[in-house]
Amino acid sequence: MNSGAWEEVGCAKLWNEWCRTTDTTHLSPAKSFCMFYHLKSNPSVVLCQCNCYVAEDQQYQWLEKVFGSCPKKNMQVMILTCRHVTDYKTSESTSSLHSPFLKALKTQNFKEPPCCPLLEQPNIVHDLPAAVLSYCQVWKIPAVLYLCYTDVMKLDLITVEAFRPILSSRSLKGLVKNIPQSTEILKKLMTTNEIQSNIYT
Amino acid sequence: MFVPCGDSVPDLAGHTLLMPAVSVGNVGQLAIDLIISTLNMHKIGYFYTDCLVPMVGNNPYATAEENSTELCINAEVYSLPSKKLVALQLRSIFIKYKSKPFCEKLLSWVKSSNCAKVIVLSSSHSYHRNDLQLRSTPFRYLLTPIVPKSVQNRIQSLNWEEMEKSPCIPEIDDSEFCIRIPGGGITKTLYDEGHTERERGRDTGRGRSRLHAPGARRGIRSRVSRIAPRAKGRRQTAAPPRDPNK
Numbered sequence: 300m301n302s303g304a305w306e307e308v309g310c311a312k313l314w315n316e317w318c319r320t321t322d323t324t325h326l327s328p329a330k331s332f333c334m335f336y337h338l339k340s341n342p343s344v345v346l347c348q349c350n351c352y353v354a355e356d357q358q359y360q361w362l363e364k365v366f367g368s369c370p371k372k373n374m375q376v377m378i379l380t381c382r383h384v385t386d387y388k389t390s391e392s393t394s395s396l397h398s399p400f401l402k403a404l405k406t407q408n409f410k411e412p413p414c415c416p417l418l419e420q421p422n423i424v425h426d427l428p429a430a431v432l433s434y435c436q437v438w439k440i441p442a443v444l445y446l447c448y449t450d451v452m453k454l455d456l457i458t459v460e461a462f463r464p465i466l467s468s469r470s471l472k473g474l475v476k477n478i479p480q481s482t483e484i485l486k487k488l489m490t491t492n493e494i495q496s497n498i499y500t
Numbered sequence: 501m502f503v504p505c506g507d508s509v510p511d512l513a514g515h516t517l518l519m520p521a522v523s524v525g526n527v528g529q530l531a532i533d534l535i536i537s538t539l540n541m542h543k544i545g546y547f548y549t550d551c552l553v554p555m556v557g558n559n560p561y562a563t564a565e566e567n568s569t570e571l572c573i574n575a576e577v578y579s580l581p582s583k584k585l586v587a588l589q590l591r592s593i594f595i596k597y598k599s600k601p602f603c604e605k606l607l608s609w610v611k612s613s614n615c616a617k618v619i620v621l622s623s624s625h626s627y628h629r630n631d632l633q634l635r636s637t638p639f640r641y642l643l644t645p646i647v648p649k650s651v652q653n654r655i656q657s658l659n660w661e662e663m664e665k666s667p668c669i670p671e672i673d674d675s676e677f678c679i680r681i682p683g684g685g686i687t688k689t690l691y692d693e694g695h696t697e698r699e700r701g702r703d704t705g706r707g708r709s710r711l712h713a714p715g716a717r718r719g720i721r722s723r724v725s726r727i728a729p730r731a732k733g734r735r736q737t738a739a740p741p742r743d744p745n746k
């Protein structure tokens with residue numbers, strides 16, 4: 300989002316038991332809803348930032364609302380998500396796993412080669428990312444899910460940098476500027492967030 | 501709803517539908533996985549509903565690198581046209597309060613696709629067995645009322661045991677007896693629907709049941725709902741029933 304001018308075009312509001320913030324008096328939509336933005340220079344590019352947990356009994360309706368209002372012809376979907384590395388099942392020794400690392404899942408109609416290895420069996424994906432990918436698979440929409448397995452519980456630069464290979468993908472290459480400077484840009488963004496989240500001062 | 505993989509809806513008239521109940525030990529689901537991979541059944545569509553928890557993963561039946569990258573979702577339909585067999589695999593649990601709506605949607609699809617019969621593979625908690633059941637094979641079957649005599653005779657010739665009724669409320673001494681399948685998920689609901697369909701058929705003069713078997717078929721051991729009691733937490737799969745005549 301740092302690469303271009305994005306305009307807010309809508310949001311998906313929902314409530315469930317997980318919808319809690321530390322600051323209930325100044326509840327901002329950006330923290331509790333799913334926000335939708337489009338790129339001003341190319342309005343066909345839409346970004347959804349999901350800041351809340353969409354419960355399993357809300358996911359189907361969320362999909363119908365979001366995808367129901369979009370024309371599906373020539374649509375392509377990319378999903379970015381994270382999981383803790385303890386969720387990753389493998390017969391390899393855990394000492395050989397260098398987290399964070401990226402894995403991908405794609406629908407049948409997604410013809411581009413993914414930017415990282417595919418997620419091996421018996422690993423599976425749940426929650427909203429799985430709901431979105433299932434929807435795309437069933438309705439034959441090209442879609443790819445990039446899943447970052449990380450060993451930290453909160454956002455850090457190393458975890459975010461794990462997504463860097465996708466910036467060079469065919470879908471995102473034209474949207475992201477200053478790829479060599481992306482590390483510096485990320486550092487700046489992460490520093491801003493860290494100050495706000497420090498509760499021990 | 502059923503969504504085909506291809507452009508046209510496959511013709512399932514006269515087919516046998518095999519499906520698991522999501523039940524204790526996932527026995528039914530494991531059995532369906534084994535059937536799909538052993539018979540090399542190919543995917544013909546998805547059973548897309550809001551009733552199951554979403555999940556995705558890569559092809560669990562992959563035999564080569566080419567087919568290992570096929571995405572699989574929580575409810576898929578596989579087919580073996582040579583045996584007129586269709587298998588529905590369920591890979592996740594029901595969302596709260598959605599099991600009954602799922603049964604309704606499933607049975608509506610079965611009706612509209614004119615499947616000849618439905619076989620549900622299920623399981624139940626082994627610690628609910630009575631003394632007689634503990635001393636016998638852990639396999640049981642249940643048939644819905646509208647089942648041809650030929651199928652009943654075939655099952656009897658195999659010496660399979662029908663699921664016994666047990667007290668509806670075990671804590672009460674003079675409780676009525678009924679079919680109970682603890683840990684069996686939607687098995688009982690589907691079984692009860694088979695009974696209800698018979699009542700509807702009787703009232704309206706129609707005899708067709710969603711769960712009836714029109715004739716004996718060779719090569720498929722399990723034609724009806726087979727409930728394998730097993731202990732919760734144990735992971736070993738049940739062995740096939742032994743022929744008592746051998």
